[in-house]
Amino acid sequence: xxxxxxxxxxxxxxxxxxxxxxxxxxxxxxxxxxxxxxxxxxxxxxxxxxxxxxxxxxxxxxxxxxxxxxxxxxxxxxxxxxxxxxxxxxxxxxxxxxxxxxxxxxxxxxxxxxxxxxxxxxxxxxxxxxxxxxxxxxxxxxxxxxxxxxxxxxxxxxxxxxxxxxxxxxxxxxxxxxxxxxxxxxxxxxxxx
Amino acid sequence: xxxxxxxxxxxxxxxxxxxxxxxxxxxxxxxxxxxxxxxxxxxxxxxxxxxxxxxxxxxxxxxxxxxxxxxxxxxxxxxxxxxxxxxxxxxxxxxxxxxxxxxxxxxxxxxxxxxxxxxxxxxxxxxxxxxxxxxxxxxxxxxxxxxxxxxxxxxxxxxxxxxxxxxxxxxxxxxxxxxxxxx
Numbered sequence: 001x002x003x004x005x006x007x008x009x010x011x012x013x014x015x016x017x018x019x020x021x022x023x024x025x026x027x028x029x030x031x032x033x034x035x036x037x038x039x040x041x042x043x044x045x046x047x048x049x050x051x052x053x054x055x056x057x058x059x060x061x062x063x064x065x066x067x068x069x070x071x072x073x074x075x076x077x078x079x080x081x082x083x084x085x086x087x088x089x090x091x092x093x094x095x096x097x098x099x100x101x102x103x104x105x106x107x108x109x110x111x112x113x114x115x116x117x118x119x120x121x122x123x124x125x126x127x128x129x130x131x132x133x134x135x136x137x138x139x140x141x142x143x144x145x146x147x148x149x150x151x152x153x154x155x156x157x158x159x160x161x162x163x164x165x166x167x168x169x170x171x172x173x174x175x176x177x178x179x180x181x182x183x184x185x186x187x188x189x190x191x192x193x
Numbered sequence: 194x195x196x197x198x199x200x201x202x203x204x205x206x207x208x209x210x211x212x213x214x215x216x217x218x219x220x221x222x223x224x225x226x227x228x229x230x231x232x233x234x235x236x237x238x239x240x241x242x243x244x245x246x247x248x249x250x251x252x253x254x255x256x257x258x259x260x261x262x263x264x265x266x267x268x269x270x271x272x273x274x275x276x277x278x279x280x281x282x283x284x285x286x287x288x289x290x291x292x293x294x295x296x297x298x299x300x301x302x303x304x305x306x307x308x309x310x311x312x313x314x315x316x317x318x319x320x321x322x323x324x325x326x327x328x329x330x331x332x333x334x335x336x337x338x339x340x341x342x343x344x345x346x347x348x349x350x351x352x353x354x355x356x357x358x359x360x361x362x363x364x365x366x367x368x369x370x371x372x373x374x375x376x
Contacts, residue, residue: 056326081327088307088329089242095330102330175233 025065028156028190030076032059036157036189039078047178053085053094060110062190064156069122069143074112076186080105080130098173105132124160133169137162139186154192161185195372198267202368207266210259211369215347217252218293221245222344246304247314253297260290269368285350289343296339299332306332 030037040054060076081102083094095102112126113136124139139160146156162184166175195204203211228241271279304311305321306329312318357365367373 081330084326086307088309088326089304091307091327092303092329092333173233 025063025068025071026154027061027063027193029193030058030060030062031155031189031191032057036155038185038187039076040185040187042183042185043181044176044178047176051085053083053091055079055082056084057082060188062188064146064190066146066156069117070115072112072115072122072124074110074124074126076110078108078110080108099171100131105130110137128164128169130164130169131171135164135168137164141186149191155189156192157187157189159185159187198269200267200270202269202364202372204266204372206262208369208372210255210262214252214255214259217248217255218343218347221248221252222340225340243312246300246311249297249300250311250313250319253294253301256290256293256297273363282353285346285353289346289350292339292343292346296336296343299336299339302332303329303336 037058037060038054039058040052042050042052045051055078057079058076060074062072062074064072080100081095083091083100083102085091085094094100097104100108108128108130110126110128112124114125116123116125120143122141122143124141126137126139127134128137139162141158141160144157144159147154149155163181164184165181166172167180195202196206197204198207224241224245228237228245231238231241271282274282301311301319302323305319306323306325308321308324310318310320354366354369357363358367364373
């Protein structure tokens, strides 16, 4: 009862002072500093198993309004040299001209163009630039939750997946028939600025 | 046959180390160059780097032995050389030892920066002592540049040896090839 009353009071105060956060989109910075965000990928190895890897370094921002989630805008930049598959020599190969060519293309980026919302799920359309090639991709995303954190901040979190075809981005190395496509998994938590 | 060097010529150990490593370095260069371009589906994709790493470790031990042997041993007299030749040849020898050592350390790091150890032909393994994700790329580049530099310097070294043999007609090459005394 007590907590409900507190909430009621807070909501009333917000309405009175015109501070309702719901009416306006807020800017969030993806919490890579506290590592509450990750970009991982999965790809077939010989068609027998799935190999997972990740990009250790990236940064990004998004604007989000819980009342108007279709207006969400996302921007992410990835340091391609930070690829990590838990085997240094393989990471070196992935950084080479056979794959990411990181000396020529040190960053990959994603910028959303539009968002189709269904409940707490959404299809995020946007442009992915990888290996110097920009292509339209769609990410199937879910809003997991959001609210105050215990340290005075305010956070929103999402998860999303997408599939890309490596050859579409000019990465032509033969990894086998089943490894033409790669799955990307994004877990993003943003701190409101 | 002299095992140790004399003031006249090189002993068996120095000659063996010299020629064995000369062959091994060229073979390792060729293997490294070839394996770096291997496709995932090549049957040697896993075996070639394994052999390269194993022999690399063995050569690292051999290089250490070679330098110790050189320091602890008599050096054949090179006073018949001009002073510039003396200085250049010493710079070449020690330069090659130093570059080989750096190249080998880089090679070791490429394979162990992720915490993995190097298995040497199933006989023993060399543990990882320094881990730093992402630095494989830098050390890989240094390893590659030094490999080309060492081959380049080896060619200069060979040219110098041939010059002594065919133009100066002295025993520089002969005393490394089969020992004995200089003319």
